[in-house]
Amino acid sequence: MAAEALFRLINLNAAYAACIDADRLEAWPDFFEEACLYKVTSADNHKRGYAAGIMYADSKAMLKDRVSALREANIYERQRYRHIVGMPVVLSAADGVTVAETPFLVIRTMREGQMDVFVTGVYLDRVRNAADGAARFLERVVVCDSSRFDTLVAIPL
Amino acid sequence: MDHTAHTVPAGVWPEGLTRVPYWVYHDQEVAKDEQARVFEGPAWNYLCLDIDVPNPGDYRTTYMGCMPVVVARAEDGSIVAFENRCAHRGALICLDDGGNVKDFHCVYHAWRYDLRGNLKSVAFRHGVNGKGGMPDDFQMDAHGPRQPRVAVLCGLVFATLDPSAPDIEAYIGPEIVARIRRVLKKPVEIIGRFTQPLPNNWKLYMENVRDTYHASLLHLFFTTFRITRLSQGGGVLVGENGVGHASATMGAPAQDDKSYQGMRSEQDGFRLADPTLLDSEDEFKDGIQLQILSVFPGFVLQQIHNAIAVRQVLPRGVGSTDLNWTYLGFVGDTPDLRAKRLKQANLVGPAGFVSMEDGCVGGFVQRGSAASGSEMSVIEMGGSGAETQETRATEASVRGFWKAYRAHMGL
Numbered sequence: 333m334a335a336e337a338l339f340r341l342i343n344l345n346a347a348y349a350a351c352i353d354a355d356r357l358e359a360w361p362d363f364f365e366e367a368c369l370y371k372v373t374s375a376d377n378h379k380r381g382y383a384a385g386i387m388y389a390d391s392k393a394m395l396k397d398r399v400s401a402l403r404e405a406n407i408y409e410r411q412r413y414r415h416i417v418g419m420p421v422v423l424s425a426a427d428g429v430t431v432a433e434t435p436f437l438v439i440r441t442m443r444e445g446q447m448d449v450f451v452t453g454v455y456l457d458r459v460r461n462a463a464d465g466a467a468r469f470l471e472r473v474v475v476c477d478s479s480r481f482d483t484l485v486a487i488p489l
Numbered sequence: 490m491d492h493t494a495h496t497v498p499a500g501v502w503p504e505g506l507t508r509v510p511y512w513v514y515h516d517q518e519v520a521k522d523e524q525a526r527v528f529e530g531p532a533w534n535y536l537c538l539d540i541d542v543p544n545p546g547d548y549r550t551t552y553m554g555c556m557p558v559v560v561a562r563a564e565d566g567s568i569v570a571f572e573n574r575c576a577h578r579g580a581l582i583c584l585d586d587g588g589n590v591k592d593f594h595c596v597y598h599a600w601r602y603d604l605r606g607n608l609k610s611v612a613f614r615h616g617v618n619g620k621g622g623m624p625d626d627f628q629m630d631a632h633g634p635r636q637p638r639v640a641v642l643c644g645l646v647f648a649t650l651d652p653s654a655p656d657i658e659a660y661i662g663p664e665i666v667a668r669i670r671r672v673l674k675k676p677v678e679i680i681g682r683f684t685q686p687l688p689n690n691w692k693l694y695m696e697n698v699r700d701t702y703h704a705s706l707l708h709l710f711f712t713t714f715r716i717t718r719l720s721q722g723g724g725v726l727v728g729e730n731g732v733g734h735a736s737a738t739m740g741a742p743a744q745d746d747k748s749y750q751g752m753r754s755e756q757d758g759f760r761l762a763d764p765t766l767l768d769s770e771d772e773f774k775d776g777i778q779l780q781i782l783s784v785f786p787g788f789v790l791q792q793i794h795n796a797i798a799v800r801q802v803l804p805r806g807v808g809s810t811d812l813n814w815t816y817l818g819f820v821g822d823t824p825d826l827r828a829k830r831l832k833q834a835n836l837v838g839p840a841g842f843v844s845m846e847d848g849c850v851g852g853f854v855q856r857g858s859a860a861s862g863s864e865m866s867v868i869e870m871g872g873s874g875a876e877t878q879e880t881r882a883t884e885a886s887v888r889g890f891w892k893a894y895r896a897h898m899g900l
Contacts, residue, residue, distance in 0.1 A: 384681030393763035
C-alpha cells in the first residue's frame with residue numbers, strides 16, 4: 333500500500349510540474365478537487381501561524397480564475413519556470429487520502445534569458461486517491477524557504 | 490545633517506513639479522544625498538508595528554534607508570530605537586529579525602548595551618592581570634549607536650534622526666492622519682509577512698503608489714471586474730507639504746460607462762468563475778472601497794475592500810528596492826471576515842491580481858530611462874499643482890511626492 337501511494341504521488345508531482353513548465357496552465361486546476369486549498373506561503377509565515385498566502389484559493393474555480401487573470405488581465409514580462417521536484421515523504425496513507433511532503437526547486441528564465449533560482453521549498457500535500465485511479469489534491473500548501481519573492485509571482489508554483 | 494547636495498549630474502531641474510529628470514533614479518550621488526537628507530534627515534521613517542515589540546525586552550530589526558535599526562520595548566514600556574551598529578567596530582549588534590532579550594551584546598567583542606542602545610560595559614575594559622584594557626579616560630556614555638526619536642501613531646512606529654523635525658502628526662498633516670485613524674481604529678493582528686524585491690529605484694515605487702491615473706489602465710483586473718474605474722466616485726487628498734497622500738474610491742460602479750472605450754483595459758466579457766473572491770464587507774461603514782495612503786518617504790497603508798496591509802519601502806542600492814508587506818486583520822474579526830481577508834489577499838502582494846504589475850512597472854521605467862539621464866518625465870495630468878482633487882484622473886499626488894522630495898533634498 334505504501335509503495336502504491338508513493339508511486340501515485342511521484343506520478344502526480346511529475347505531471348503537475350510538466351503541466352506548469354510547459355505552459356499548459358488551463359489544465360493546472362484539474363490537479364485539484366473541487367473543494368480544495370491551494371496556498372503559497374513561506375516557512376517563516378507557516379511557522380508563525382500567519383494564515384495569509386501570496387496566493388490563496390479554496391476552490392478549483394478560484395484556480396481557474398488565477399489562470400484566466402494571467403491570460404486575460406495581468407501584465408508581466410514573458411518568463412517560464414523549470415520545476416525540479418524531489419522525492420515525496422509519505423507521512424500517512426489511510427482511507428484513500430495520502431499525506432506527504434515533497435521538496436521542490438524552481439528556476440525562472442526571463443524573456444532575455446536571465447536564469448535565477450526563483451523559489452525552493454516544500455509542498456505539504458493531502459491527496460485523494462479516487463477509485464478510478466486518479467489522484468487529486470485536497471490540499472497543496474506551498475511552503476517556500478524564503479519570504480522574498482523577486483519582482484512578482486505570476487505563474488503558479 | 491551637515492551635508493551639502495552635490496552638483497546635479499546632467500542638466501538642471503526646472504522649477505515646479507511637472508518635470509522630473511531621469512537622473513534622480515540612476516545617480517549614485519543622489520542616493521547618498523537621500524540617505525543623509527531624507528532617511529537620516531527630518532523625515533519620519535516607518536519602522537514596524539508596535540505589536541512587533543509587545544513586551545519589555547522585545548526587539549525587531551529594520552532600516553531607515555540603508556541604516557540598520559533596532560526597535561525595542563524598554564523596561565518602562567516605551568518604544569525606542571537605535572542604530573544597529575556597535576560603537577566599537579561597527580558590527581551589527583542584532584543578527585535576527587526579532588526576539589526578546591535582557592540587554593544587547595555585540596558578538597564580535599561582547600560590548601554590551603541596554604534596551605535603549607546605551608553602552609553599558611566593555612569586555613576586558615580594565616585588561617587582564619593588570620595588562621591591556623581601555624585607557625582610564627574612556628567614557629562609555631560618549632560612545633554608542635545613534636538613537637533616533639520614536640513616535641507611535643495608531644500602532645505604527647516611526648522614527649527620525651533630526652531632533653528639530655516637526656512632531657509626527659504635523660509632519661503627516663491632519664487630513665491624512667484622519668485617514669490613517671479611519672483604517673487603524675482597532676488593535677490589529679499580523680496575518681502574513683512577505684518581501685518583494687523590486688528591480689527599480691525606490692522613488693519609482695512611491696510614485697506608483699501615489700499615481701491614481703494608472704490604476705485602472707495598467708491593472709486590468711480592477712477595470713475588468715469593475716473593482717475600480719476612474720469614473721467611480723472618489724478623489725485624492727494631498728497634504729500641504731506633499732508628505733502625505735490618501736486616495737479614495739467609492740463603491741458602486743457607474744453604469745454604461747463609456748470612458749474606457751477602445752482602450753486595452755476594456756474587456757467586459759471577462760467574469761470570475763468564483764466571485765466569492767470579491768465578497769466584501771463595508772467594515773468602515775463609509776462606502777470607501779479602496780483607500781491607498783502614503784507618507785513620505787516610504788510608508789504605505791492600504792485598504793482594498795477588506796485586504797488591509799502596511800508596506801515599507803526601503804532602498805537597496807540605486808536600482809533596487811525592498812517592498813515589505815505586512816498583511817493585517819483586526820483582533821476579534823469574525824471567522825467570516827477573516828476568510829474574506831485571506832481571499833482578498835489574492836489582490837495584493839507579489840502575486841496580487843491587482844498589484845503584481847506594480848512589481849515590474851518600475852523596472853520598465855528604470856530600464857527604459859537608462860540612457861536618458863538628462864531627459865525628463867511629464868507629470869501634468871490634472872494641472873501643475875499638488876493640491877487635493879476630487880478626481881483620480883490626476884497626477885496631483887505624484888507632484889506632492891516631488892514637492893516633499895525637493896524640499897528635503899534642497900534640489
